[in-house]
Amino acid sequence: MSPVAATAASAVGDAPVPARRGRPRRADADGAILSAALQLLAEVGVGGLSMDELAQRAGVGKATIYRRWTSKESLVLDALHTATTPIPTPDEGDLRSDLITYTDALIERFGAGRGSDVLPHLIAASCYDDHLRASLDEYTRARQATTRLILGRGIERGELPPDADLDLLVDVILGPFFYRHLLTGDPLDRDFSRRLVDLVIH
Amino acid sequence: MSPVAATAASAVGDAPVPARRGRPRRADADGAILSAALQLLAEVGVGGLSMDELAQRAGVGKATIYRRWTSKESLVLDALHTATTPIPTPDEGDLRSDLITYTDALIERFGAGRGSDVLPHLIAASCYDDHLRASLDEYTRARQATTRLILGRGIERGELPPDADLDLLVDVILGPFFYRHLLTGDPLDRDFSRRLVDLVIH
Amino acid sequence: MSPVAATAASAVGDAPVPARRGRPRRADADGAILSAALQLLAEVGVGGLSMDELAQRAGVGKATIYRRWTSKESLVLDALHTATTPIPTPDEGDLRSDLITYTDALIERFGAGRGSDVLPHLIAASCYDDHLRASLDEYTRARQATTRLILGRGIERGELPPDADLDLLVDVILGPFFYRHLLTGDPLDRDFSRRLVDLVIH
Amino acid sequence: MSPVAATAASAVGDAPVPARRGRPRRADADGAILSAALQLLAEVGVGGLSMDELAQRAGVGKATIYRRWTSKESLVLDALHTATTPIPTPDEGDLRSDLITYTDALIERFGAGRGSDVLPHLIAASCYDDHLRASLDEYTRARQATTRLILGRGIERGELPPDADLDLLVDVILGPFFYRHLLTGDPLDRDFSRRLVDLVIH
DNA sequence: GATTAACCGAGACGGTACGTCACGTCTTTAA
DNA sequence: TTAAAGACGTGACGTACCGTCTCGGTTAATC
Secondary structure: OOOOOOOOOOOOOOOOOOOOOOOOOOOOHHHHHHHHHHHHHHHHOOOOOOHHHHHHHHOOOHHHHHHHOOOHHHHHHHHHHHOOOOOOOOOOOOHHHHHHHHHHHHHHHHHHOOOOOHHHHHHHHOOOOHHHHHHHHHHHHHHHHHHHHHHHHHHHOOOOOOOOOHHHHHHHHHHHHHHHHHHHOOOOOHHHHHHHHHHHOO | OOOOOOOOOOOOOOOOOOOOOOOOOOOOHHHHHHHHHHHHHHHHOOOOOOHHHHHHHHOOOHHHHHHHOOOHHHHHHHHHHHOOOOOOOOOOOOHHHHHHHHHHHHHHHHHHOOOOOHHHHHHHHOOOOHHHHHHHHHHHHHHHHHHHHHHHHHHHOOOOOOOOOHHHHHHHHHHHHHHHHHHHOOOOOHHHHHHHHHHHOO | OOOOOOOOOOOOOOOOOOOOOOOOOOOOHHHHHHHHHHHHHHHHOOOOOOHHHHHHHHOOOHHHHHHHOOOHHHHHHHHHHHOOOOOOOOOOOOHHHHHHHHHHHHHHHHHHOOOOOHHHHHHHHOOOOHHHHHHHHHHHHHHHHHHHHHHHHHHHOOOOOOOOOHHHHHHHHHHHHHHHHHHHOOOOOHHHHHHHHHHHOO | OOOOOOOOOOOOOOOOOOOOOOOOOOOOHHHHHHHHHHHHHHHHOOOOOOHHHHHHHHOOOHHHHHHHOOOHHHHHHHHHHHOOOOOOOOOOOOHHHHHHHHHHHHHHHHHHOOOOOHHHHHHHHOOOOHHHHHHHHHHHHHHHHHHHHHHHHHHHOOOOOOOOOHHHHHHHHHHHHHHHHHHHOOOOOHHHHHHHHHHHOO
């Protein structure tokens, strides 16, 4: 989730200044808040992160936080976003290699937060918060799109039959990762990703 | 999770009676608490379930609850357990039928709690509570065992190769269900389970 | 006891304004709390006064109360203070008259709270709470000072010998009142005060 | 307060045994409870004395305590009683000496419990508990009776006028002690008792 | 000897109040 | 107008005691 109602002068061109009146928003507040949030996340997890503590660490008023994010969780999601470089879509000319490269990257990402309460907490919170649900969905959709892109290239290359059920294949590849991460706790390693990929593409 | 410090004569033999001293626990309190919890769960979800309200509805002191469960979530898990008949392991002499029967039952179970915050909440809470984690794992393991049993029969019948990677197949079948339920929100229906099963068993 | 951390410009000079930052304390909350406390005191005494009930009656959060007073008892003392006009120091030009006037006023004050648990409760609580002890002492000292002032004027007028043991006389006059009020329960009436005063000043 | 419903064969004579049926009360339980109470009183005062802790220390069930005393405070009063030898009535043939001897003894008794919350707590509790009030009154009356006896002897010896207001004198002597003990905290020492006695008897 | 009744220690019971914490909002003064 | 500060009302938390009530077991006096 992006900051709410960002000043969004954004676009390159001229934009004769939106003529915002009053004191301008502190430019560095977003950064201060997000990095304080990351620090706290690492220390106490989402469950232990209190907005009072966060505001104090960021040297910011609580209202400033609520002016920019609608909830703790959407802020957390943003914080993670800033700290996370997107996983690139591999394109090595070979379906199996691409899938393995991508799933290995996924594993690494999960591994970093192993034992963390972040994703579980966000999923739980998204039950009550539509904005958060939407933001979380963005990430989910992005991962699906990447996987689907890889699979699509496989079809183009004839590595998969043209009528392959891509929607299903995507879920079959990604589902087991999240299942293990969230529920079984079974190890997510390179061996697992290879066996999974080989199963899916025969 | 079973109530804390269950009488647990447990061990096989006769066990020379633990000779429980003091006033015994009210036998019907567990039931009263659990059914009040189920009622509240249906009304307000896990997030809205307060221990004060629960104690009042169950006609019980708060201490009585905390004496029997270590946390709200382990209680919730217990409540769900009492309200849930286990999904039987189908055995229709045919791998595909068995898998579809089982996954359809899973879907129905998910569907019953659609939009519910229960599973997400339990997963999140299990990050902080080892007992809860263990209890939740029981359920997870039970589903895996059932699936594995179905697949094992398939091997016996020659419907799967004898060296099939059962661990992986189990995750490939169950993973996508939880992935959709927890993350994508995509529909879980009979069509999905058939496509998934057909993919997995060729 | 005054509210904790009172704005307390206090000091003599101009004090360059403490420049209190943040939202100021609700000005009327003290009054609302104190008058709700008085109402509850009259209904249920100190022992029956619960902070939850008090907060609700005052239309205030519990935290707001705890922000301003350290304990129920110091709050009670404050409440009584606001509801109590100080007993004026009589000055009728005659020692006996002054003492009787003052002791009669004391009796009336005691009588108002007859059967009340307020003073006993405050004395007991002051064993654990130094702030409360100090506040309670203020009242005690004020009564002693008034009595001593009356006696001092008596010395000036020659009604008492110049070397009279004022400290002792003060305790001899006030002690029996509290002794009866707290311990014996014997009546505190005008007759008693006259006999006491006559004994003390011969 | 004596133990509730004491077997109370009491009266000297015959009393052909009340023929109590059932198991007799444990003879040593009273002692165990009282001494545990004294120990706890010294450690944490009346306010910090919990019945659970007391029962545990005495190696006794809570019901056993409540069978013998109606309240924590009456038990405390009893405990103090057992630990306290009564102050003897001095009779040295001289009013001043007798009073000073007695008041010095009183001071010593107060001094032992200096800073203690016992008397304040008992006074406060007696506002709600009539039994306790009565028990506490016994002590108060006993002190008054002793003082009055000393003064009466003084009248007999002609050291006080025959029409002296004994009720008042008693309160004038005892009142200041309790006033200082409970309210002012001023020192209670031999000097104080001498000055007080000399003031009262001229 | 069997029965009965009151006691015993242990500890669970329904309650009530506690003081703390975090929430998201509101209200100041300052920039 | 936004900022930092921090007080606000709300409401849940888990704990600590209260005084009562079972339990399974004694320990007498009565039958």
